[in-house]
Amino acid sequence: MRYSHTATIMEQPAKTPASSSELFCRNCMKETQEVEAEEVEGCVPKWLEGRVTRNGPGMTKVGITHYDHLFDSLAMLHQFLRSDSYTKNTQANRIVATELGTVGYPDPCKTMFHYLVTTFFKLPVPANVMSDNCLVNVCQAKDQMFALTETCFLRRVDPESLDTFEKKEDISNYVAVNMATAHPHIEPDGTVYNLGSSFSLINGPELRIVRFPEGKLEGASVVGTASSRWRAALPYVHSFAMTENYWVVGEQPLVLSLGKMLRQYVTLSKMINALTWLPDENLRFIVIDRKTGKPLPTTYTAPPIILFHHINAWEEDGHLVIPDSRPCRLVLPLKVTAEEAMEKQHFTLKDTLYTAVRKENGELHCTPALLSPVVFELPRINYLRNGLPYRYTYGVTGGSEVFFQRLVKLDVETGKTWYFQEEGYVAAEPIFLNDSRYVALVVLNAKNMSQLARVQFTAEGDVTYPFHGQFVDPREEVHLY
Numbered sequence: 001m002r003y004s005h006t007a008t009i010m011e012q013p014a015k016t017p018a019s020s021s022e023l024f025c026r027n028c029m030k031e032t033q034e035v036e037a038e039e040v041e042g043c044v045p046k047w048l049e050g051r052v053t054r055n056g057p058g059m060t061k062v063g064i065t066h067y068d069h070l071f072d073s074l075a076m077l078h079q080f081l082r083s084d085s086y087t088k089n090t091q092a093n094r095i096v097a098t099e100l101g102t103v104g105y106p107d108p109c110k111t112m113f114h115y116l117v118t119t120f121f122k123l124p125v126p127a128n129v130m131s132d133n134c135l136v137n138v139c140q141a142k143d144q145m146f147a148l149t150e151t152c153f154l155r156r157v158d159p160e161s162l163d164t165f166e167k168k169e170d171i172s173n174y175v176a177v178n179m180a181t182a183h184p185h186i187e188p189d190g191t192v193y194n195l196g197s198s199f200s201l202i203n204g205p206e207l208r209i210v211r212f213p214e215g216k217l218e219g220a221s222v223v224g225t226a227s228s229r230w231r232a233a234l235p236y237v238h239s240f241a242m243t244e245n246y247w248v249v250g251e252q253p254l255v256l257s258l259g260k261m262l263r264q265y266v267t268l269s270k271m272i273n274a275l276t277w278l279p280d281e282n283l284r285f286i287v288i289d290r291k292t293g294k295p296l297p298t299t300y301t302a303p304p305i306i307l308f309h310h311i312n313a314w315e316e317d318g319h320l321v322i323p324d325s326r327p328c329r330l331v332l333p334l335k336v337t338a339e340e341a342m343e344k345q346h347f348t349l350k351d352t353l354y355t356a357v358r359k360e361n362g363e364l365h366c367t368p369a370l371l372s373p374v375v376f377e378l379p380r381i382n383y384l385r386n387g388l389p390y391r392y393t394y395g396v397t398g399g400s401e402v403f404f405q406r407l408v409k410l411d412v413e414t415g416k417t418w419y420f421q422e423e424g425y426v427a428a429e430p431i432f433l434n435d436s437r438y439v440a441l442v443v444l445n446a447k448n449m450s451q452l453a454r455v456q457f458t459a460e461g462d463v464t465y466p467f468h469g470q471f472v473d474p475r476e477e478v479h480l481y
């Protein structure tokens with residue numbers, strides 16, 4: 001049996017990394033173009049057909065230089081993304097392209113700050129220096145696949161060969177946003193929505209929902225806009241949620257301070273140093289009406305947390321339900337009037353008590369309900385339930401040695417959990433496929449998290465940890481997450 005290099009590859013011998021940092025410091029120097037399956041256990045379900053493409057950090061060192069931050073490593077979709085960053089670095093045999101937390105050598109003048117300053121302040125500094133090292137996620141709604149990161153750039157790749165298209169795509173050439181998240185949503189008809197951000201001296205920072213017909217850049221348009229609460233800072237938003245009638249954006253108190261950005265620009269320092277946590281600010285939810293493209297007049301807040309990955313959100317009985325991976329559940333009353341909020345601070349939804357307090361400044365402050373003490377990350381659901389009530393979510397959680405050691409399934413109603421763990425292996429982001437779990441090349445039964453099949457490979461280079469991925473069934477016309 002032969003597998004193409006689009007398959008996830010796991011290494012031998014099976015030895016669990018000593019720590020999470022050891023796992024994420026792995027450095028792949030050699031791609032595995034084609035591999036032989038060495039060992040096949042169990043039986044892959046007959047209905048299961050398709051390919052998994054994952055994206056994440058691959059090369060953490062170039063020559064004698066190394067990256068200072070996990071999010072900077074050169075992108076690997078099980079073969080390296082031929083980004084400008086990759087090409088420049090490998091040709092120079094050192095890191096010369098600047099990333100989020102690593103300033104490249106030897107041209108410190110061309111930092112990411114120049115891009116940001118160019119973009120946001122329109123100053124006459126060299127453009128086109130923002131990184132195209134798209135290492136976070138992939139998106140293939142129909143026939144076009146893109147590797148994504150959180151800058152203005154995305155790289156189109158051949159879904160079968162993973163070869164990188166020569167043309168580097170700049171989203172700001174298609175639609176009025178400066179950058180976009182790496183977590184778009186895909187509708188059943190193939191329409192893609194993503195959250196972009198923009199800045200102008202008149203409007204300040206704005207969050208914008210962008211629509212991509214059939215997942216293509218051509219024809220992209222802004223369909224929703226909301227102002228940030230800060231005038232001198234860009235909110236960092238990693239993902240957002242989408243329901244039938246709303247887009248939900250969690251504006252966390254983690255920002256790129258414009259003042260610090262300018263200071264970093266002058267001192268030629270790392271962009272990540274401009275990221276600022278505002279401990280006295282709350283988490284704010286911006287709920288944008290999909291019909292009008294405008295935010296609801298109510299300002300919803302919650303205690304401050306870092307909200308990295310939205311699991312899902314749905315509408316229920318006049319409320320918006322938003323679970324997160326702590327795991328907690330926030331419920332926002334959508335139709336409560338100012339008078340009602342003053343009189344009635346507690347409400348129930350499905351026998352669970354929630355609190356929403358109207359503050360003097362008019363904000364509706366909502367208290368989350370804890371679902372389970374198990375903290376997990378890289379949450380996924382049955383994407384057919386995206387925006388709808390759902391029962392189960394899947395992710396990775398800590399084992400005895402490293403955080404990403406166990407797969408977890410969580411009942412978001414009862415808090416009950418199930419686990420899958422194999423000694424010597426770490427767990428990557430699970431992808432839900434109808435009735436089964438497909439994790440790397442381990443196929444699990446989603447009902448009880450038992451193993452249906454496992455295929456083991458030996459790669460030629462170190463096996464690095466991926467961030468996100470997508471399963472594509474060639475028999476389907478539209479590919480969802």
Ligand SMILES: [Fe+2]
Binds near residue numbers: 136183238467468
């Ligand atoms: Fe992510």
